[in-house]
Amino acid sequence: MHWIGWFKKQDKSYTPNEADTQPPAGNLSPQHVQQLFHDIHDAQVHELDAGVRKVKLFYIRSFVDQKQVESDIVLPLLHAPDEQAGQKVISEDRVDVTTLQQAEELILQGGILVFDEIGNVCAVKKQDQLGRTIDSSEQESIVYGPKDSLNERLDKNLTLIRRRLPVASLKSKKWTAGSLSKTSVVLLYMEGIVNPELVRIAEMKTNQFDFDVLLDSSHISALMEDHVNSVFPQFQQTDRPDVLAAALASGKVVWLVDNTSFALVAPITFFDLFQSPEDYIHRWMVGSFLRGLRFVAFVIALFLTPAYVAVTVHHYQMVPLEMLFVLMQSRSEIPYPPFWEALLMLLTLEILKEASLRMPTKSGQTLGIVGGIVIGQAAVDAGIASNVMVIVISISAIASFLVPNYLMTNASKLLQFALLILAAWLGMWGIGFGLLWLCIHLHGLTSLGQPYLSPLSPFFASDWKDTVFRAPLSRMRTRPAYLKPLQRMRVTGRKP
Amino acid sequence: MASRVGSAGLFSISAPFGFLSLAFWANRMQTLYYLLYLPSVLAEPVMIGLILLAAGCSHLNILMIARCFAWKETPGGYLGIVRTLGSAVSFLFLLAGLFAVLMKGIVLMMGYVDIVHHILFPALHATLFGILLLCACVYLARLGMEKTVRFAIVAFVGTIWVTFLYVPFAFPPAAEYRHLLPLLPEHMPKGDWQTFLTIWAAFSGPEYMLALPKEAVDAKKLKTALISANAFTAFEYIFFFVICLTFYGSDYLQRQDLPIVDLIRYIQLPFAERLEMILIPAYAISVVYVVAILLLYAAGAIQCLARSRLSEGRAPFWLAFLMMLLLTWMAGRWIWPDEWKAKEWITWLSWLDASTYTVLPFGFFLLGWITIRRKWRVRHAGGSS
């Protein structure tokens, strides 16, 4: 149970909405199908006389190419001499249909339902060709290294991963989730490497979705999280197939979700949020430095502004004399206390950032310039904000972008506000207390049942080679121990 | 695999504790509060010998504690041994234990809170900090015994970096090594009981591990962990004592209340001064860790005392918390505002720590040994007849 969870009332027992969950009533007959699809303007019923018997086709026009219907179904049917028309439809995508529910699903996924008079029903599934081509990732762009990324098509995504791990031990299990959205969810893991307990928990969690619409992998992660009331992401979302392959090979499990370009990886640790695929492309020393820099940047992003407020409100003793001179000069004309100054500036910055994100790219840039430079300079000139404050805020804003995980970047903003309030109230002790609370919180977090703060606590010495720094690849012979993989060693030992 | 927070029992344990958890736990228990004012109690360079002596005695105690866990014959660990004493004795024992744990927790926390109050926020009410810390303790302790103990690593990492700030004090010009002389005693140190009591109490803490269930501890690992923790504690005491002594000289050192804190105020970095403003908050993490464990001990004692009535769910935990809250409030209202009363309580804490560390390991060792002898004799008699 979570701390905030205590304040909540228990879930009221609810009665499930009948319409959502009940399968459509009635047996499989043309009448029922027609009834099911009434008031759908592009639902098409096609009757044709195929020699002796009559055949009915059901499909949705916007899914299906008319010409294809002609060439793949109508023509073969017309040319078929006699009985058992349904079975003679020439198509390799033919599925036999037995229930009305199945029929509904197939039609809505772009299939063509074929009824013949003796009661045989089959469907021809036509792949809809919607979807992007494979682009490079915009969210986790890197300078060097593979550029392809997942897109919204599940099958293509699977291909991208399978191309990187062409072994049969890469297992995939499929679920359909969401009573309305019928989203396909595929769980991937490496048999023989991943701990079976992890797979068991993952399957259990994947089984228990009960929601109507699941449009994105983040919705699914929200339903699977161990701790709802935490700002820290417990699943890594990525659209890079190389990251996924690496995760799978190290003994993690991966969820692919249809119609989303982001896959989920779990379990993750706090330190995973600071990793970027580029760390492994650089020389190990450079990679380690960059990763260390990210941690430093995270600390700056969290603590610089609160520390400024703590110092200016409570601990003027902490500043060297020359620095105090500068601070007092810059603060002397400001009409309100440092806490409000910081809060206003932070809010302004967040508003600017949010606005430029929602804008089209070109006007976003203009907004950034107007917001950052013009407003900042004008605020200092007008005496609304001190110039030290502006520097502090901008440094911490820039530092916050160094964290590769976008979810974490935004989460750190929230933490920053909390720390700001503590700093204004209790100074450095307040910041320390906030940090302490954060440490306890992280210590209690789990991701897919695994401790979030490992390899620090619980301590796994061998995992430290890939956390705050990165050891040379040749030294990373073992898989992360906190995942308890069935095969510890990455190296086979067969080659000299 | 780890369970969801709150669903499992407070005291359920899934795997034995690791080396680092045990070692850091013992170390934090030992050094938590004594480290801050031990140097000014010792003051004379000869006392380095006394620290080593106390560390040696503590080492023997640890061997006894580890032995208690290594015996296969003693059933049920701690509670098993207590129960052999009969229900009345065990009731009294648990009651005394509850009192000891609550008192230790409160005095440790209020001692720290007093530093915060005195140095950082003289204008704020000290109880406020006590209550905030207690909230953090509950936030940690709600994770259950296992996870709370494992927090040792975070608590250790969160405070140990402070030691590096003191390294410059080990070298001239800050250190005047002549203050370390005379190193050998010219005559028996006349130091009163109080001094030795404080040094001995400063090594107490590992005795609390006797209460762990046997499945939580691997006896061999416990032994090495406690021995290394003890050695590290002795090192820490000597290190801090030596730098305080070489910095102040023994006459001046005696006049300091909190030499460790005053020492850090002397540091001047190019971008920050008065680092006690950072050091004191950082120390909170160790305080919260130790008090959270003591809170769980109190909860365990209440659970055992109340047996059938309260053993369900988390009621004992919350009861222990409320007791602590009340005691904190009372201490903040009546004891700590008066400096002499506070000092008295700290002295009583050293008495308590010294006595528990003397009595418990030896007592349990003896009880366990008697149990084994008795069993052996019974078996031996049965075999011969």
Add this chain to the structure above:
Amino acid sequence: MPAARHKPLLLLLALLVLGGCSFVDKTNTIEEISPVVLLYLDEGNDGSVKLSTIIPPLKKEKKSVITTSSNTLIEGRYLRNLKYYRETKGGQIRMIFFSEAMANRGLTSLLDTLLRDPEISSRVFLSVVRGDMIGYLNRQMQSGQEEIDLYLYKMFAHYEKQGQLTTSNVHEFLARVYNPYADPVLPYYAVANNELRYSGTALFRGDKMVGKIPLSDDVFFQMLREKRGVQKTVPLSEADVVLGSIKTERQIHFTDSFRNVHIDVMLKGRVEEVPAGQKTDSPRELQEFERKLERRIQEKLEKIIDRTQALRVDPFGLGMHTVGWKERPFTREQWNQRWPDMDVTIHVSLKLEHTGMLDSHADRR
């Protein structure tokens, strides 16, 4: 767990009740306070303390020196706050100047007051000043040197790093006051001709100033004070010689069951100025030159030792060298009595380096 759900509410309530009133706290918001940087303490007419400081510190505003006189420091601060519209705070005190009269009276009670305030650091520079310090500060501020406090602090910090002049802070001073085998020293400044000039070292017995080392002897005093040191210029005016970049090393050992002390001073460095006609062509001549200088230096050192013995102060901490591994032969009182009567033997050895330059110099002449 029904019980578990209500407890946090209780907890929050308790927190708000107890902490709520504390939200309104006396903060130190920097634009509302006036952190005092410099203090000047002088003796008043009737034994009171006159406390002066520059107000407002660290701001580009019109400044002035304000003075309060009271019986204690804290009362002085209180009175000062009534005089000035910003609250003055002591957390950034960097320098305290004592008048000579004040230093003669004893400083411990004042410094203990300072140390007891956890806001004040023990890294406050102390010094004794002779002359009209208030007048000096006022004149400096009128003549455009408005950040005089900041400049003075930078000067002290620089001297502390260089280690050629005496500097001392509260910690160093008190550590020596409480040390049974050493006496504290403070830098001695004099105000003359609108200048604040370093002019030697003030010697203290316990916490009371009893005498001083004049500027002309100060360089040699520094040689005895630290085990190792560097002096940038050592003028030997009697011999018309200036030595430069002198590395000094001092060794102390006692003989004759602590009746006699040998102080060896080893110097190594360059000659910067030689009198005209000085011959240093051959190694022998050079050696002779060195011996001559050694004698000069030795005389100076002996004069300093005589002076300290006459004043019964031990600013060198020689007594600390009497303590051995096992024994402590003197108590504080015994040492204080023994030191003035002790036989001191000083031995100076000078090694001149880079004398090649000297040769060519001489040749040209």
